[in-house]
Amino acid sequence: MSSQHLASGCLAPTLQCGARVLDLSSPRVMGILNVTPDSFSDGGALGTGADAGSAGFFVSVDKALRRTERMVEDGAAIIDVGGESTRPGAAGVTGQQELDRVIPVIEAITQRFDVIVSVDTSAPLVIREAALAGAGLINDIRALRRDGAIDAVAATSMGLCLMHMKGEPGTMQQAPVYDDLLAEVLGFLQQRVSDCERAGIARGRICLDPGFGFGKTLAHNYRLLRELPTLLAAGLPVLAGISRKSMIGAVVEREVDGRLPGSLAAAVLAAEHGASIIRVHDVAETVDALKVLQAMQSLP
Numbered sequence: 457m458s459s460q461h462l463a464s465g466c467l468a469p470t471l472q473c474g475a476r477v478l479d480l481s482s483p484r485v486m487g488i489l490n491v492t493p494d495s496f497s498d499g500g501a502l503g504t505g506a507d508a509g510s511a512g513f514f515v516s517v518d519k520a521l522r523r524t525e526r527m528v529e530d531g532a533a534i535i536d537v538g539g540e541s542t543r544p545g546a547a548g549v550t551g552q553q554e555l556d557r558v559i560p561v562i563e564a565i566t567q568r569f570d571v572i573v574s575v576d577t578s579a580p581l582v583i584r585e586a587a588l589a590g591a592g593l594i595n596d597i598r599a600l601r602r603d604g605a606i607d608a609v610a611a612t613s614m615g616l617c618l619m620h621m622k623g624e625p626g627t628m629q630q631a632p633v634y635d636d637l638l639a640e641v642l643g644f645l646q647q648r649v650s651d652c653e654r655a656g657i658a659r660g661r662i663c664l665d666p667g668f669g670f671g672k673t674l675a676h677n678y679r680l681l682r683e684l685p686t687l688l689a690a691g692l693p694v695l696a697g698i699s700r701k702s703m704i705g706a707v708v709e710r711e712v713d714g715r716l717p718g719s720l721a722a723a724v725l726a727a728e729h730g731a732s733i734i735r736v737h738d739v740a741e742t743v744d745a746l747k748v749l750q751a752m753q754s755l756p
C-alpha cells in the first residue's frame with residue numbers, strides 16, 4: 457500500500473481470525489478452493505461427480521488437500537473454501553449439501569496445514585459447523601443478510617469479510633444502475649459493519665470488499681478499482697476479488713483460461729490502491745507480482 461493510502465497514526469493492520477491474527481502490514485493472498493461439482497472456471501474445481509458416494513467423497517477431499525498443499529507452498533495466507541456456486545443461474549444448494557461439501561474439507565485442511573481457512577457461505581448452519589471444524593474466516597457475498605447469519609458469526613471469534621452485492625446472483629448483472637456508486641457501496645458496507653458491531657462482532661474481525669462483478673457494469677468495476685482508497689475511509693482492511701473475472705476478460709478479450717496476465721495486473725493495481733487481501737486462483741504468480749510491488753514500495 458503506498459503511503460498516501462495508509463491511515464495515519466494507526467497500529468500495524470491485522471485481522472482477527474479465530475485463534476489467529478492475520479498480519480496485513482503487506483498484502484496477503486487468499487487462494488480459491490472450489491468444492492462445487494459445477495465450477496466453470498476450473499478455479500480449483502474438484503469435480504465431485506454425481507455418483508461420488510462415500511468413496512468419491514474421500515477422493516474429492518484428497519484433491520482438495522493436494523490443491524491446498526500447493527497453494528500453501530506457493531504462499532497463500534488464506535484458503536477460501538466455497539461449496540455454493542454463485543454463477544448466474546446456478547442451482548441453489550441446500551444447507552445440508554453445502555455442509556457435506558465443505559465441512560470434511562475444512563476439517564482435513566485445518567488438521568494438516570498452518571493456514572487460515574475461509575468459508576464462502578451465507579448459511580447460518582454452515583457458519584456454525586465451519587467454526588467447529590476449525591475455519592477462521594467467513595466470506596459471505598451476502599454480507600450476513602440471511603436471518604441468523606450475524607448471530608452465528610457473533611457466537612464465534614472468526615473473522616468476517618463483508619462484500620457489497622447489488623441484487624441476487626441470478627439477476628445482479630441485468631443492467632445495474634447506481635445514483636452514486638461509491639457512496640452506495642461504502643454506505644452499504646458501513647451499515648453492515650455497524651449491524652455486526654451491535655451484534656457483538658468487534659471491528660478487528662471485519663474486512664470489506666466492494667464485490668467486483670456483483671451487480672456492476674464494466675465501468676462500475678473499474679471505477680471501484682480506481683477509487684479503492686475511498687473504501688479505506690471506513691478504517692478496515694479491504695479484500696479484492698478480481699481474478700479471471702469478466703472485468704478482465706472484457707478488456708483483454710480472452711476466455712477464462714487466458715486471463716492470468718490481466719489478473720496479475722489487477723492484483724498489483726488493487727494492492728497499490730490499498731487492498732490488503734487479494735482473492736485469486738493463481739497463487740504463485742500473484743505472490744511474485746505482489747513481491748515486485750512490495751520491493752518498489754519498501755526498498756530505499
Ligand code: 8Y4
Nearest residue numbers: 497542576619665667668697700701702
Ligand atoms: C471467472 C472467475 C469468472 C471467477 C467469474 C469468477 C468474490 C468472492 C466470489 C469476491 C469475495 C468469482 C466467493 C465469483 N467472488 N468473495 N467470491 N470477493 N469476498 N467469479 O470478489 O470468482 S465468486
